[in-house]
Structure formats: structure tokens, C-alpha cells
Amino acid sequence: MLRYALRRIGGLIPTLLVIITASFCIVRLAPGGPFDQEQTLTPAVRANLDHLYGLDQPLTVQYAHYLRGLLHGDFGPSLSQRDFTVTELIAQGLPVSISVGLLAILLALCIGIPAGMAGAIWRNHGPDHALTTFAALAVALPSFVTGPLLALVFGLGLHWLPVAGWEHGAPRYLVLPVLTLALPVAAYLARLTRASLLEVLRSPWIRSARARGLGGTRVLWRHALRPALLPAVSYLGPALAYVVTGSLVVETVFGLPGTGRYLVQGAIDRDYPLVMGMIVVYGALLLLFNLLADLLYGWLDPRVRHE
Amino acid sequence: MAGSIRACGMSEVAGSARGRRWGGAAPRLALVVLALIALLAVLGPLCSPWSFDRLDWQHLALPPGDIAAHWLGTDRLGRDLFVRTLYGVRLSLLISVLASLISLVVGVAWGAVAGFAGGRTDEWMMRFVDVLYSLPYLFIVIILTTLFRRGSIGVLLVAIGAVGWLTTARIVRGETLALKRREFIEAARALGLSPAAILVRHIVPNLLGPVAVYATLTIPQMIIFESFLSFLGLGVQEPHASLGNLINVGAQEMQSAPWMLLVPASFLVILLACLNLLGDALRDALDPHER
Numbered sequence: 001m002l003r004y005a006l007r008r009i010g011g012l013i014p015t016l017l018v019i020i021t022a023s024f025c026i027v028r029l030a031p032g033g034p035f036d037q038e039q040t041l042t043p044a045v046r047a048n049l050d051h052l053y054g055l056d057q058p059l060t061v062q063y064a065h066y067l068r069g070l071l072h073g074d075f076g077p078s079l080s081q082r083d084f085t086v087t088e089l090i091a092q093g094l095p096v097s098i099s100v101g102l103l104a105i106l107l108a109l110c111i112g113i114p115a116g117m118a119g120a121i122w123r124n125h126g127p128d129h130a131l132t133t134f135a136a137l138a139v140a141l142p143s144f145v146t147g148p149l150l151a152l153v154f155g156l157g158l159h160w161l162p163v164a165g166w167e168h169g170a171p172r173y174l175v176l177p178v179l180t181l182a183l184p185v186a187a188y189l190a191r192l193t194r195a196s197l198l199e200v201l202r203s204p205w206i207r208s209a210r211a212r213g214l215g216g217t218r219v220l221w222r223h224a225l226r227p228a229l230l231p232a233v234s235y236l237g238p239a240l241a242y243v244v245t246g247s248l249v250v251e252t253v254f255g256l257p258g259t260g261r262y263l264v265q266g267a268i269d270r271d272y273p274l275v276m277g278m279i280v281v282y283g284a285l286l287l288l289f290n291l292l293a294d295l296l297y298g299w300l301d302p303r304v305r306h307e
Numbered sequence: 308m309a310g311s312i313r314a315c316g317m318s319e320v321a322g323s324a325r326g327r328r329w330g331g332a333a334p335r336l337a338l339v340v341l342a343l344i345a346l347l348a349v350l351g352p353l354c355s356p357w358s359f360d361r362l363d364w365q366h367l368a369l370p371p372g373d374i375a376a377h378w379l380g381t382d383r384l385g386r387d388l389f390v391r392t393l394y395g396v397r398l399s400l401l402i403s404v405l406a407s408l409i410s411l412v413v414g415v416a417w418g419a420v421a422g423f424a425g426g427r428t429d430e431w432m433m434r435f436v437d438v439l440y441s442l443p444y445l446f447i448v449i450i451l452t453t454l455f456r457r458g459s460i461g462v463l464l465v466a467i468g469a470v471g472w473l474t475t476a477r478i479v480r481g482e483t484l485a486l487k488r489r490e491f492i493e494a495a496r497a498l499g500l501s502p503a504a505i506l507v508r509h510i511v512p513n514l515l516g517p518v519a520v521y522a523t524l525t526i527p528q529m530i531i532f533e534s535f536l537s538f539l540g541l542g543v544q545e546p547h548a549s550l551g552n553l554i555n556v557g558a559q560e561m562q563s564a565p566w567m568l569l570v571p572a573s574f575l576v577i578l579l580a581c582l583n584l585l586g587d588a589l590r591d592a593l594d595p596h597e598r
Contacts, residue, residue, distance in 0.1 A: 018438055026450050140583040142531045144538045144551070145572050148558035152565060163562070245445045248539060253558055264539050267449045279446055 004298055012287050019283040020070070020276075024063055027272050053079065066276070075277035080269035086277040093259035094281065096166065100256065101243040103174065104181035108239070112186035113232060116193025120228075121220075123198065131190060138187035143246045147180040147253040164255040177254045181246045185239045189232050197228040226300060233297050237290035244282055334588035337581040344578060348397040357387035359394040360546040371566050380566045382556065391548040392571050396578065398543060399550050402463060403529035409468030411522040414475025415514060421476070422483025423506050433480065436473050444470040448536065463542050467532050471525055478521060482514050520589065527582040534575060550575045 041049070050056045053076075054065060069076055075086035115135075119128045138146075154176060155163035167173050200206060201224055209219045248260040259278060266274035355378075357363070363385035371380040371388070379389040421432035439447065451466040486492065487510065495505050530550075536542030537551025545552065550571050557568030 015438075022438070023446070023450065136583065136587070137580065140527065140579045141576060142535060142579075144535060144554060144558075145575055148554065148561060148568050149572060151558075152561050152568060156562060156565070248445065249535070252539070263445075263449060264541065268540070275449075282446070 001298065005295055008291055008294055012291060016280075016284060016287060020067070020280055021063075023276060023279045023283075024066065027275055028059060028062070053077065070280065075280070076273035078271055078274050080266065080271040080274065086273045089262060089274065090259055090277055090281055093257060093262065096256055097247050097251070097258035097260060098285075100174065100177055100181065100250070100258065101240070101247055103178045104243055104246075105185065105236070105239060107178055107182040108185035108189055109232075111182070112189025113193050113229070115186070116190040116232075117197060117225075119190065119194040120197035120201065128194075131194075135187040135190050138183050139191070141184070142249075143180050143184065144249045144253065146183055147176070147250055150176050150180055151253065164253070166256050173254075177250045177256060180250050180253070181243050184246075185242060188239075189235065192231045192235055193228065196231045197224060200224045200228045230297065230301055233293055233300060236293040236296075237286070240289040241286055244286065333584055337584040337588075340577065341581045341585065344396060344574070344581075345400065348393045348400065351393040352390045352397075355387060355390050357390050359391050359548055360386065362386060370564070371570070379570050380564075382567055383560065383564075386546075388567065388570050392550070392553060392574055395543075395548040395550040395553050395571060396574055398547070399530050399533055399575075399578075402460065402467070402533045403526050406464050406467040406471060406529045406533070407522045407526050409464060410471030410475055410525070411518065413468065414472035415479050415511060415518060417472065418476035418479025418481075419483050419506060419510055419514060422480040423487055423502065423510060425484075425487075429480070433477075436476055440473055448532075449541065460543075463533065463536065466536070467529055470532070471529065474525075475518060475521065479514055479518055482517065483510055486510055486513055524586045524590065527579050527586065530575075530578065530582070550578075 047056070054062055057065070066076065073087060075090065078084045078086050078089055081089060115131055119131045122128050151163045154161045161175050162173055163176075165173050206219060206224055209223045214223075244260075247258060248264060250256065251258045251260040259281075262274055263278045263282075265271075266278065352359070363381060365385070366381050367383065367385045369381045369385075371378065379387075379392065381388055382391070417432065417436070421429045424432075447470060448466045451462065451469060492505060492509060495509050500508070533542060534549060534551030534554065537549040538555045540552070540555070543549035543552055553571035554568065554575065557564075557571060561568045
């Protein structure tokens with residue numbers, strides 16, 4: 001297990017380097033710069049600005065400088081939000097984004113897996129029909145539709161929850177954003193779990209467990225559940241990617257002070273260091289989460305780690 | 308009669324709860340609703356005296372229900388919401404179909420060449436796809452939209468198509484690997500056809516059927532994608548309307564004018580629900596073993 005883990009961690013670093021290099025190239029090759037504004041700057045001012053931020057250096061020098069900064073946790077200065085470094089901006093917003101995202105994934109796991117199990121156990125009965133229909137709808141709808149609609153119903157209509165805001169992470173303010181993010185993930189997890197549990201329950205080893213005289217509950221918990229969870233576990237990586245992109249929407253809709261809005265705003269302002277910083281941080285997070293999902297998978301399914 | 312009994316038996320085997328319960332009525336209904344929406348999107352704006360960007364100063368933020376003036380109300384600037392929403396539906400449908408086509412063409416070309424060439428070429432081409440996969444799609448799209456002018460339809464198409472082709476390329480490569488061991492390819496080679504000719508004349512036509520079906524399945528994703536970008540302000544720009552930027556404005560105004568959110572949102576919900584129902588039915592029909 002340890003060797004498997006080390007091998008997987010070793011594979012992360014080159015991937016991260018590829019992501020950093022590729023996005024550095026694309027961002028720098030894009031036409032237009034951060035200082036293209038309505039009023040054109042005089043050439044002298046422009047040259048000074050470019051010199052201050054190192055934009056007049058050859059690309060290779062800029063790249064080496066950027067990598068050196070990254071190693072020290074320095075993402076450079078933000079070009080659009082003067083007086084802030086990118087590291088400061090990310091350090092302020094990231095805890096918000098991460099806590100909302102992880103809560104959403106936890107909630108999705110707590111709803112989706114039991115729901116999928118229930119669907120498989122009571123297959124083609126009332127609860128299962130309701131579940132499949134609901135799941136189909138929840139998977140189909142994007143978060144920028146469900147978010148405002150939830151806010152409209154529970155915030156403006158019923159007055160149960162605040163429509164938007166953060167208030168230092170007070171639970172009341174977290175419910176709607178977390179629910180919006182969790183809904184499609186939970187629905188997808190429920191579908192996956194239902195399908196794979198149905199398949200596992202038909203397999204020979206379950207039949208042999210039944211033939212040995214084991215009861216239904218015991219077969220379910222001891223023999224069927226663990227292999228049935230594998231697809232759900234391998235979905236965790238894509239689920240995080242979904243939550244990351246969903247966080248852009250949810251932070252806009254519910255006015256959360258997270259990092260999601262920096263990616264879009266940074267791209268619109270051509271704030272190179274900010275966009276790069278967001279890509280590197282999110283890229284690293286995604287890789288890390290995929291790794292955790294892989295390790296969990298290896299733990300659940302011993303066949304994988306001996307390959 | 309015999310056909311319907313056989314069809315029932317098939318869905319028994321497939322075990323699709325939904326398919327059995329509605330017995331094929333739902334996909335048919337979805338098709339009718341879709342056709343109606345498409346018809347409305349094309350003809351509806353022609354029936355209304357308003358255009359998508361004309362301002363009506365007498366009726367600012369008018370709620371729906373005023374049959375004489377604006378059927379589904381107006382927005383903050385007095386623009387007709389019925390016309391704007393249908394305009395958005397039309398744009399969304401157009402962009403998603405075109406983007407599916409783009410991703411189909413690129414994906415088939417990439418996947419077929421990789422699968423047919425094999426060896427090191429295959430390895431590097433698919434490694435490239437893997438790397439793009441490992442980035443969340445939004446990063447690529449945001450970078451692409453900033454590369455060029457924001458809001459141009461062409462850029463939007465390229466950006467959306469640029470992500471869609473990855474899965475197509477994987478599927479096509481798999482199919483190509485299976486195809487290239489078949490006898491008729493061997494025969495073509497024995498007849499002295501060049502690899503390029505085999506690829507174009509024998510591999511690609513045999514791939515196109517299943518891959519085209521997959522491409523139609525991706526249309527709802529493309530619609531979500533386009534509206535998502537427009538919602539964030541990276542896609543279709545004002546005064547042009549897309550379901551995404553209409554929902555964005557509606558979400559900001561929902562406290563005082565909930566219809567500004569509800570009108571475009573319900574169109575998007577109906578559109579996506581119908582497309583997904585249809586897609587599921589199509590998939591079940593082609594592959595009864597799935598689920």
C-alpha cells in the first residue's frame with residue numbers, strides 16, 4: 001500500500017509542472033495585456049509599469065522567476081487589485097471556497113449513497129421511481145439555475161434562509177450554497193450506487209453467500225456494499241472538479257467571498273499572476289483530491305494496487 | 308401488437324424503471340415539446356411587434372400577463388422578455404448544435420488518426436488528451452475566451468468545441484483500434500491502398516454512426532456550457548440575449564421582479580429535461596444492456 005501511494009505521489013509532480021508550463025505559455029501568448037485601458041498610457045509610463053512587473057523580460061526569464069516564486073509560495077503581485085499580492089487574495093478566499101466545497105461533497109455522499117442503496121434494494125417500487133425521476137432532474141439542471149431558484153423559494157418565498165451573504169460562515173448562510181453544489185453530485189452518486197449495487201447483487205459471490213445461508217442484511221453490509229461503492233469512489237475526483245467549477249456560480253449567486261470570482265474577473269482584467277495563481281492552486285487541489293480518491297480505491301479494491 | 312409486446316419484454320430485460328413506467332410515452336412527449344420550442348424560437352419573435360433590443364419606456368419591469376403589450380413581461384430596460392428569451396433559446400440551440408459538430412469533426416479526426424497510427428504517435432496524441440482532461444474544462448475555456456475578443460460567437464464555438472472533442476476522440480480511438488483488425492481493412496491494405504486512403508474511405512465511414520449518436524447526446528451539455536459561460540459574463544454579451552445572461556440578470560433582480568428569473572429559467576429547465584429524456588431513450592434503444 002505504501003509503495004503504491006509513493007508511486008502515485010511521484011507521478012503528481014510532473015503533471016503539475018505540465019499544467020503550470022502550459023497555462024503560463026497560453027496566458028502570456030494571449031493578445032492584449034493587463035495595462036490596455038481606455039486611455040492609452042504614455043510610452044514612458046508603460047515601459048516603467050512593464051519593468052516594475054518584469055513584463056519586459058524575455059519569457060524564459062519570466063518563467064524561471066515565476067517558478068522560483070512558486071517554490072517560496074509567492075504567486076507575484078496582482079495586477080488588477082493593486083496593493084494585494086495574489087498569495088494574499090488566495091489566502092483570504094480559499095478557506096471559504098474549500099469549506100463550502102468539502103461540505104457539499106460530504107453532504108452529497110451522505111445523501112447520494114444511502115439514496116442509491118435504497119433505490120437498489122426497493123428496485124422498481126415507489127421510492128425508487130421517485131428517486132430516479134428526481135435524480136434525472138437534478139443531474140440535468142446546472143447550478144446556475146438551481147441556485148437562484150432555491151434562493152427564490154427558500155429565501156424570498158418562505159423566508160426560511162437568507163438569500164445571500166457570508167457572515168463569517170454562519171450555518172444559516174451556508175445551507176443554500178452547499179445544497180446547490182451538492183444536489184447534482186448527490187443525484188449522480190445515487191445513480192452510480194444504485195446501478196453498481198444492482199450489478200453486485202447479481203454476482204456469483206453474492207449468490208454463494210446467500211447459499212451459505214447468510215441473511216439479506218448481512219450479505220448487503222458485509223459482502224455487497226464494499227465492491228458496490230467503487231464507482232462512487234472513482235467519481236470523487238470528477239465530483240471535485242464539478243464542485244470547483246460550480247463554486248464560481250455559487251459564489252456569484254450567493255455573494256460568498258471565495259476565490260471562484262477571481263478566476264473569471266482575473267481573466268477579464270488580464271491579471272496574469274492572478275489567473276496563473278488560481279490555475280496552479282486549483283490544479284494542485286484537483287490532483288491531490290484525485291490522488292486521495294485513488295488511494296481510497298486501492299484500499300477498497302486490493303486488485304488495483306498490485307497491478 | 309406483437310411489436311409492443313416485444314418492446315415491453317425488452318424493457319423488462321433492460322430493467323429501466325423509467326422506461327417501463329412510461330412505456331415510451333415520455334420520449335415522444337419530449338420530442339413534441341422540443342419541436343414546439345424550436346418552432347416557437349424561430350417563429351415566435353416574428354409574431355411579436357418587439358425586437359430583442361428595442362426599449363419600451365412606457366413599460367419598465369412590467370410583470371407578465373399584459374396580453375396587449377408584453378406577453379411575458381419586460382426587463383429593467385423595458386425590453387420584451389418573450390422575444391428575448393426565445394432569441395436566447397435560438398442562440399443556445401444554434402451554438403450547441405454547431406459546437407457538437409465541431410467537436411465531432413475534431414474528435415473523429417484526432418481519435419481515428421491516433422488509433423490507426425498506433426505506437427508512439429498514438430501514445431503521444433492520447434497523452435495530450437489526458438493532460439487536457441486533467442485540467443478542469445473551465446480553465447481552458449476561460450483562457451480561450453480571453454485569448455480573443457469576448458462575446459464573439461466564433462470564439463464561443465471554438466471554446467465549447469475545444470472541450471467536447473476530448474471524449475469523442477477517446478471513443479473514436481477505441482472503435483478504430485477494434486476496426487483496424489477487421490478483414491476488410493486487411494483486404495484494403497492488400498489491394499495497395501495508402502494508409503490515408505484506408506482511414507478516409509474505410510475507417511471513418513464505419514465510425515460515424517455510433518459517434519454521431521454520441522454527438523447528439525452531448526447537445527444538452529453544450530447548451531449548459533454556453534449558458535454557463537454567458538452567465539459568468541464570458542459568453543454572449545448584452546444587448547444580445549442568451550439563456551445564461553438572462554438568468555444572470557434575473558438572479559440579480561429576483562427580489563423585485565421574480566419573472567425575470569422564472570421565464571428564462573423555466574425555458575432552460577424544459578429544454579434540458581426534454582433533451583435528456585430523449586437522450587436516455589436513444590441510449591436505451593441502441594444499447595439495451597445499459598442499466
